[in-house]
Amino acid sequence: MANEAKHMTKNIEKTVLSALKYYAIFHYPLNAEEVHGNCGERCSLETVKEILDDLHNRQKVYRHGGFYSTITGIQEITLRRQKGNTLALDQMPKAKKVGNFIYKFPFVRFVGISGSLSKGYADNKSDYDFFIITEKNRLWICRTILHLFKKITFLAGQQHKFCMNYFIDTESLELGEKNQFTAVEMASMIPVSGAELYNEFIDSNPWVRNFFPNGFYRFAETDNVKEKRFAAKSGAEFLLNVLFARSINRFLMKLTDAKWRKKWSKKNYPMEEYDLAFKTTLHVSKNHHRNHQKKVLNRLSNINEYR
Numbered sequence: 001m002a003n004e005a006k007h008m009t010k011n012i013e014k015t016v017l018s019a020l021k022y023y024a025i026f027h028y029p030l031n032a033e034e035v036h037g038n039c040g041e042r043c044s045l046e047t048v049k050e051i052l053d054d055l056h057n058r059q060k061v062y063r064h065g066g067f068y069s070t071i072t073g074i075q076e077i078t079l080r081r082q083k084g085n086t087l088a089l090d091q092m093p094k095a096k097k098v099g100n101f102i103y104k105f106p107f108v109r110f111v112g113i114s115g116s117l118s119k120g121y122a123d124n125k126s127d128y129d130f131f132i133i134t135e136k137n138r139l140w141i142c143r144t145i146l147h148l149f150k151k152i153t154f155l156a157g158q159q160h161k162f163c164m165n166y167f168i169d170t171e172s173l174e175l176g177e178k179n180q181f182t183a184v185e186m187a188s189m190i191p192v193s194g195a196e197l198y199n200e201f202i203d204s205n206p207w208v209r210n211f212f213p214n215g216f217y218r219f220a221e222t223d224n225v226k227e228k229r230f231a232a233k234s235g236a237e238f239l240l241n242v243l244f245a246r247s248i249n250r251f252l253m254k255l256t257d258a259k260w261r262k263k264w265s266k267k268n269y270p271m272e273e274y275d276l277a278f279k280t281t282l283h284v285s286k287n288h289h290r291n292h293q294k295k296v297l298n299r300l301s302n303i304n305e306y307r
Contacts, residue, residue: 013051015040020061020070022180025299027077028121029067037217038184040210084121085219091117092190092220095128098161099192103228105149106236107135107142109170110194110201115163118188120219127163131189133197135237136283139169140252141244143285165287170197172283173204183208187216195225253282260287 019038023030030038036048052068055061062074071077092113099111115129116122134142146164153159168175175182186208191198202208257280264278279286 009047009051012039012041012043012047013055016048016051016055017060017070020068022184024070026116026119026121027071028081028119029064029069029071029074029078031066032068034217035068036214037212039214040212042213045214081121084116084123087124087126088117088120088122088219091122091126091128095161096190096192098128099130102130102132102146102162102164103193104230104233105142105146106233106240107138108146108194109133109135110197111192112198113190113192114166114185114188118185118190118219126160128161129163129165131185132164132167133173133194133201134167134169136169136171137249138240139167139283139285140249140256141240143167144252144256167285169283172281173201175205176279176284178207180211183211187212188218190218190220191225193225193227195227198225250282253280253285256280256285 016035016039018040019035020030022038032045032049032052035052036043036045039048052061052063056063056068061068061070062072064074064078065082067074067078067081069077095113095117099113102108103111110133112118112131113129114131116126117128132142132146143164146162150159150162150164153162175186186205257278260278260280
């Protein structure tokens with residue numbers, strides 16, 4: 001029994017370190033509750049606190065002001081986090097307002113805040129990142145309309161508030177990429193509009209719970225999610241359904257894909273990485289030109305880099 005308990009403690013310690021290393025990539029220290037929420041082994045908060053104390057005493061983890069990290073400069077990144085948290089709290093209502101505005105566009109069925117803001121961090125250069133679910137077989141019509149509108153926002157210098165880089169439709173609620181990066185992004189997402197579909201989306205991805213058996217500790221509450229119908233939106237959808245057949249949706253997908261492939265090729269990026277950075281199907285559109293997911297997972301795989 002003693003050996004079994006020791007083995008379990010070692011497993012929990014490993015996942016505690018894994019959580020801290022993941023967020024160290026972003027220079028973001030965690031408090032004990034957040035470590036517990038990101039721990040891949042089911043355990044109590046008290047157990048996590050004891051392991052953090054032990055790791056700190058062994059100088060494998062650094063602590064400052066109730067925050068922990070595998071980065072030695074813990075004071076500097078803690079101050080950075082605290083400033084970022086304050087700004088994120090200020091930006092969150094504004095981002096939700098933008099998200100509610102996006103929800104009014106034709107065929108949008110769910111809008112959620114993703115990116116650094118959903119994790120509780122913002123700075124003066126931060127974007128408002130949104131994850132969007134559209135009506136079935138209307139993703140590319142919806143995306144095209146939204147991005148035509150975004151071009152107008154450049155005139156007012158507000159384009160950073162409309163970063164819409166990930167779309168799925170109601171036909172593809174289960175995410176194809178199941179890893180720590182996508183699990184964190186999904187668990188930390190702040191739903192803005194479309195509560196009913198959000199719950200269906202969560203239920204379609206039960207694998208996320210395997211990464212967070214203790215329950216993900218969110219930075220922001222997810223209450224007061226809008227669930228409204230707009231007469232103008234319904235009217236616009238009716239007209240678009242009459243005017244445009246499903247073939248237009250496919251045409252817009254192929255047109256966008258050709259444009260992205262051309263840009264990717266011009267920058268001499270490896271074409272074998274294109275499908276991960278620019279996932280383009282009838283039911284999914286992901287536009288991450290810097291292939292952030294791959295960079296994060298590659299850095300995380302080097303277990304000695306963030307000791």
